[in-house]
Amino acid sequence: xxxxxxxxxxxxxxxxxxxxxxxxxxxxxxxxxxxxxxxxxxxxxxxxxxxxxxxxxxxxxxxxxxxxxxxxxxxxxxxxxxxxxxxxxxxxxxxxxxxxxxxxxxxxxxxxxxxxxxxxxxxxxxxxxxxxxxxxxxxxxxxxxxxxxxxxxxxxxxxxxxxxxxxxxxxxxxxxxxxxxxxxxxxxxx
Amino acid sequence: xxxxxxxxxxxxxxxxxxxxxxxxxxxxxxxxxxxxxxxxxxxxxxxxxxxxxxxxxxxxxxxxxxxxxxxxxxxxxxxxxxxxxxxxxxxxxx
Numbered sequence: 001x002x003x004x005x006x007x008x009x010x011x012x013x014x015x016x017x018x019x020x021x022x023x024x025x026x027x028x029x030x031x032x033x034x035x036x037x038x039x040x041x042x043x044x045x046x047x048x049x050x051x052x053x054x055x056x057x058x059x060x061x062x063x064x065x066x067x068x069x070x071x072x073x074x075x076x077x078x079x080x081x082x083x084x085x086x087x088x089x090x091x092x093x094x095x096x097x098x099x100x101x102x103x104x105x106x107x108x109x110x111x112x113x114x115x116x117x118x119x120x121x122x123x124x125x126x127x128x129x130x131x132x133x134x135x136x137x138x139x140x141x142x143x144x145x146x147x148x149x150x151x152x153x154x155x156x157x158x159x160x161x162x163x164x165x166x167x168x169x170x171x172x173x174x175x176x177x178x179x180x181x182x183x184x185x186x187x188x189x190x
Numbered sequence: 191x192x193x194x195x196x197x198x199x200x201x202x203x204x205x206x207x208x209x210x211x212x213x214x215x216x217x218x219x220x221x222x223x224x225x226x227x228x229x230x231x232x233x234x235x236x237x238x239x240x241x242x243x244x245x246x247x248x249x250x251x252x253x254x255x256x257x258x259x260x261x262x263x264x265x266x267x268x269x270x271x272x273x274x275x276x277x278x279x280x281x282x283x284x
Contacts (some may be wrong), residue, residue, distance in 0.1 A: 008200055010281045016202065017275070020209030023225040087217035 024089060030181035031095070031139065033077055036181025041070040041172050046171035053164040095138050102131040121166040122168050132177050143184045147177035195281075197280045198243050203228055208245065211263040216249075219259035237261060241274050245270055255270045 008016075045063050052060035105127055113120050133148025154173030158166050199205050206226045211217060223233050237259075240246040245267030249260045263271070 008202060008205070010278055011193075012202075013200070013205060013278055014282070016205050017209040020225070021213050022204050024210050024213035041231055086221035088215045089213055093215060 023035070024087070030081055031180045032185035034074060034099070035144075035178045036186065037070055037073060037077075039177075039179025039182050041066055042174040043171045043179060046167045046174065050164045050171065052166040053167070063090055091138050095135055097130050098134055098138075102127065119159075121170045122155050122158035125151050125158050125170060128173070128177060129155065132181070136181070141181070141188070142179040147181045151177040193273075193277045193280070195277050196270055196274050198239065199270060200247070203232060203234075204240055205274075207233075207236060207240060207261075208263065208274075211246065211261060212268065212271055214262075216260050216262040219261070222261060235242065240267070243270075 018040065033170030045066055048063035048066075049060050052063060106124060109116075109120060109123055109127070109140070116123065129148045129151035131148075132151055133145055136148055151173055154169055158169045158173070161169060199208055203207065203226060206220060206228075210222060210225055219230075219233070219237075222228075222237075223230060226233065229237075237248060241248045243266075244264060247262050247264050249262075251258050251260070
């Protein structure tokens, strides 16, 4: 793009505008790391919880400690992405804010779990439907949007089952809603 | 009666820069250079022209002791770009 003074035709102007707007779309693949990480960690924690409750282990909730390294990794990945980011779009920001809000709400639900008689799993699954569905639309990635719908369906199923089975439903939901779309996104040629 | 196309935007590289930045919140010099496939010298000159017109805001800072130039489109720039597209539409639909 060197010839600055050449006269542009309307068609050429239009082509430049279209091409550049397309170029502005950042790589969506980087979102996959969080989906894979959290999909895997939450699925393992849920399965672990199911097994530990099944064998009547006295403190099955200790399995959730595996989320601590996941948080550390998340902070590290976000720091690295922020550092290496050379451009940010409005959609990137909306998408990030959506997941931050989700994180804050899930944290609040867990802290006040006693108030809802620890019926955390169905509520968390239903809440998870929103960012997955909307994010899938923002980044135009259908498997994630479908993942959002699956979270809603499994949220309902979770209300209908009791005790340890809720954790098994949770594991299936997070695998279908985060882990699988995350892996598909990572292998997506864009 | 057709309006004239804004001469500042009716140039290959400047139009490419504005089209790129219209969809972004901000972008670094290296990103714009890569996406517009331009040379650093030419890009720098065109960015200055757009900045002098008030279409862009250029922020110069440092990251890890290296100079960092970040550009973002201003409200005036957005308005100028939208007007440019509107006039372009008139020409296409005539």
